[in-house]
Amino acid sequence: MQDLGIQILFEGNNFVRLLGGLWITVKTALTAVVISLVLGILMGTLMTLKNPVVRILTRLYLEFVRIMPQMVLLFLAYFGLARAFHINLSGQLSALIVFVVWDTAEMGDLVRGALISIPKHQYDSGRALGLDNLQVYRYIIIPQTVRRLIPLAINLTTRMIKTTSLLVLIGVVEVLKVGQQIIEANRYTAPSGALWIYGTIFFLYFIMCYPISHLAGRIEKRWQN
Amino acid sequence: MIKYTPLYVEAAGRTLRIAFWGILFSLVAGLVCSLIQYFKIPILKPLTSIYIELSRNTPLLVQLFFLYFGLPKLGLVISSEGCAIVGLSFLGGSYMAEAFRSGLESVEKGQVEAGLSIGMRRSQIIRYIVLPQAVSISVPAFCANIIFLIKETSVFSVVALADLMYVAKDLIGLYYKTDEALLMLVLSYLVILLPISIAASLLERRLRYAGFGHSDTF
Numbered sequence: 001m002q003d004l005g006i007q008i009l010f011e012g013n014n015f016v017r018l019l020g021g022l023w024i025t026v027k028t029a030l031t032a033v034v035i036s037l038v039l040g041i042l043m044g045t046l047m048t049l050k051n052p053v054v055r056i057l058t059r060l061y062l063e064f065v066r067i068m069p070q071m072v073l074l075f076l077a078y079f080g081l082a083r084a085f086h087i088n089l090s091g092q093l094s095a096l097i098v099f100v101v102w103d104t105a106e107m108g109d110l111v112r113g114a115l116i117s118i119p120k121h122q123y124d125s126g127r128a129l130g131l132d133n134l135q136v137y138r139y140i141i142i143p144q145t146v147r148r149l150i151p152l153a154i155n156l157t158t159r160m161i162k163t164t165s166l167l168v169l170i171g172v173v174e175v176l177k178v179g180q181q182i183i184e185a186n187r188y189t190a191p192s193g194a195l196w197i198y199g200t201i202f203f204l205y206f207i208m209c210y211p212i213s214h215l216a217g218r219i220e221k222r223w224q225n
Numbered sequence: 226m227i228k229y230t231p232l233y234v235e236a237a238g239r240t241l242r243i244a245f246w247g248i249l250f251s252l253v254a255g256l257v258c259s260l261i262q263y264f265k266i267p268i269l270k271p272l273t274s275i276y277i278e279l280s281r282n283t284p285l286l287v288q289l290f291f292l293y294f295g296l297p298k299l300g301l302v303i304s305s306e307g308c309a310i311v312g313l314s315f316l317g318g319s320y321m322a323e324a325f326r327s328g329l330e331s332v333e334k335g336q337v338e339a340g341l342s343i344g345m346r347r348s349q350i351i352r353y354i355v356l357p358q359a360v361s362i363s364v365p366a367f368c369a370n371i372i373f374l375i376k377e378t379s380v381f382s383v384v385a386l387a388d389l390m391y392v393a394k395d396l397i398g399l400y401y402k403t404d405e406a407l408l409m410l411v412l413s414y415l416v417i418l419l420p421i422s423i424a425a426s427l428l429e430r431r432l433r434y435a436g437f438g439h440s441d442t443f
Contacts, residue, residue, distance in 0.1 A: 067372075067418045069379035071390055072410055083403040158282065165284035166380065176290065183294075195298040198291040202283055209282035 009196060014182050018197075021175035022204055025164040028092060028172075032099035033157050039104040044111020058108070065105040070163050073098045078170040091172040099160060106156055114148040115141075151220035158209045158216075165205070175201055229396060229409065236392045237413050243306060243386075244375045247313025251374065252367075254314060255321025262322070263329045273322070280319040286380045288312050293384040305386040312384075313374060320370045328363030329355065361432050368425035375418060389413050 009015050047058045065073070077094035081087045089097070118141055126136035168176040179197040186193050258273040280288070289312045292303060303311065332355050340350035382391035389410055396406035 063422075067376075067422060068411065068414055069376040071379035072414055075390070075393065075410065076407055079397055079403050080407045083407075162282075162284040165286040168286070169380070169383065176287065179290075192298040195291075195295040198287070198295040202287050202291050205283045205287055206279060210278060213282060 009200060011186070011190075017178050017182065018175055018200065018204070021173065021178035022208070024092070024172065024174045025167065026161065026208070028096055028099065028167065028174075029157070029160040029164045032096055032103055033160060036100050036103035036107050037153070039100065040107025041111050043104050043108030044115060047108055047112040048115050062105045062109055065102050070098065070102060071166055071169065073102060074166060074170050091167065091170045095164070095167050095170065095172060099164075103156065103160060107153065110149060110152045110156065111145070114145045114152075117148060118144055147223045151216045151223070154212060154216035154219070158212045161209055161212075162205065175204065229392075229402075229405070232392050232396075233389065233409050233413050236387055236389045237417060239386070240375075240378050240381070240388045241417065243309045243313065243381070243388075244378050246310045247317060247378075248371055248374055250310065250314035251317025251321050251370075254318030255323075255325055258318060258322035259325040259329060262326055277319040277322055280315050281323070285312055285316045285377050286383060288315060289380065289384050305381075305384045308384045309378070309381045309386050313377065316377065317370065317374045320373065321367065324363045324366030324370055325359065327366065328359035328361075331362050332358045364432050365425075365429045368421075368428060372418060372422055372425065375421070376414075379414075 009018075043058065046054055047062075049055065068076075074095060077089065077098045078091060081089060081094065122140055122144070123136055126140045131139065164174070165176060167174045168180075173181075179201050183193045183197050190196075258277065261269045261273050289308060292312055293305070293308045296303065336354050336358070337350055340354045345353070378388060379390050381388045382394065393406045393410040396402045
C-alpha cells in the first residue's frame with residue numbers, strides 16, 4: 001500500500017531517537033560555548049595587549065582558524081592528531097576540541113572588539129573620579145563590554161549549533177546520522193522517508209536556532225545605547 | 226605528494242566554480258530580497274522574511290541533505306553540482322540580503338529628502354543617492370559573506386561532489402596518505418582564501434572614504 005510516508009516519524013521511537021541525536025549536537029555545542037566563553041575572554045584580553053609577540057601569535061591563531069573551513073579543522077583533529085601523535089580521539093571529543101579552538105578565537109575577537117570600542121575617556125573619567133584600576137573595570141568597563149558582547153556571543157552560539165551538523169562527517173552518531181539510520185531501516189516500508197526525515201531535521205534546527213537569534217536581535221536593539 | 230597535486234587543483238577549480246555561481250546567485254537573490262524589504266512590497270515582504278529566517282537558522286549541510294536526498298522523493302532530482310549551487314545560493318541569499326539591508330538602512334532619511342527637494346524622481350534618488358552609498362557601506366559585509374560561503378563549500382562532499390574534502394578523504398581512505406592529504410588540504414584552502422581575505426581587507430580600507438555623512442565610519 002502506498003502511504004504518505006510521514007508516519008515514519010511516529011513509528012516506534014523514531015522521533016525520540018531523532019531528538020536524542022539532536023541532543024548530542026546541542027550538548028557538544030553548549031559545552032564548547034561554555035569552555036570557550038572563559039577562554040575567549042582571556043584570549044580577547046591578551047589580544048588587546050601591546051606586546052608585539054603576543055599580538056602576532058594571537059593574530060596568526062585567529063586568522064588561521066578563521067580562514068580554515070570548520071570541516072578542515074575537524075579533519076585535522078580527527079585524522080591528523082591520530083596520525084601525528086597517535087592520539088585516538090573519538091569523533092565527539094575531537095569535535096569538542098575543534099569547536100573550543102574555533103570558538104575561542106572568534107570569541108576572543110569579539111571580546112577584543114568590545115574592549116577597544118570603549119572610548120578612552122571612559123577610563124579617564126573613571127580615574128578622574130578617584131576610582132582605582134579595579135573599580136574602573138568593575139563599574140565602568142566590564143558592564144559596557146558585556147552589553148556589547150552578549151548579542152554577538154549569542155549569535156556565535158547559533159553559528160556553533162549550525163556547524164555541529166558537520167559532526168556526522170567524522171562519524172559521530174548525531175541527528176543526521178540517526179536520520180540516515182531510520183531511513184535505511186525503513187527503506188522498503190517507507191520509500192519516501194528521506195523527504196520527511198530530512199525535512200524534520202531541517203525544521204528541528206530552525207526551531208532551535210530561530211528563538212536564539214531572535215533573542216540576540218532583541219537584546220541588541222534594547223541595549224543599543 | 227606531487228602525484229596528487231593535479232587532483233587537488235582539479236577539485237579546487239570545481240569548488241571555485243561552484244562558489245562563483247553560488248555567490249553570484251546569492252548576491253542577486255540578496256539584492257532582490259533586501260530591496261523588497263526596503264520598499265515594503267506587500268505579500269513579497271513576509272515571504273522574503275520567512276525565507277531569510279529559514280535559511281539563516283539552518284545549517285547548509287541539512288539543506289543539502291534535504292535537496293539531494295529528500296527532494297527526489299517528490300520526483301525532483303537535481304545533480305550534485307546543481308544541488309551545491311542551489312544550496313549555496315539558498316544559504317548565501319539571506320546573508321547577502323541582511324548585509325545589503327543594513328547598508329540601505331544606514332543611508333539617512335535626510336539624504337532622500339535632499340534628493341526630493343532638488344526635484345529628483347524616486348528612481349533617480351535610488352539610482353544616484355541611495356544605492357551608491359548603500360553598496361559602499363555593505364562591502365565589508367559582502368566580503369565577509371563571500372569568504373564565509375567559500376568556506377561553506379567544504380561540506381559539498383556529502384552530495385557526492387568531488388571537492389577538496391572529498392579528494393582528501395579519498396586519499397586517506399585509499400592510500401593511508403593522511404599526512405600528505407591533510408597538508409595539501411590545508412594548503413589548498415590557504416591558497417584560495419588567503420588572497421581573498423587580504424584583498425577584502427584592502428578593499429574595505431579604500432571604501433571607508435565613501436561613507437558620506439557618517440562621521441563614525443571614518
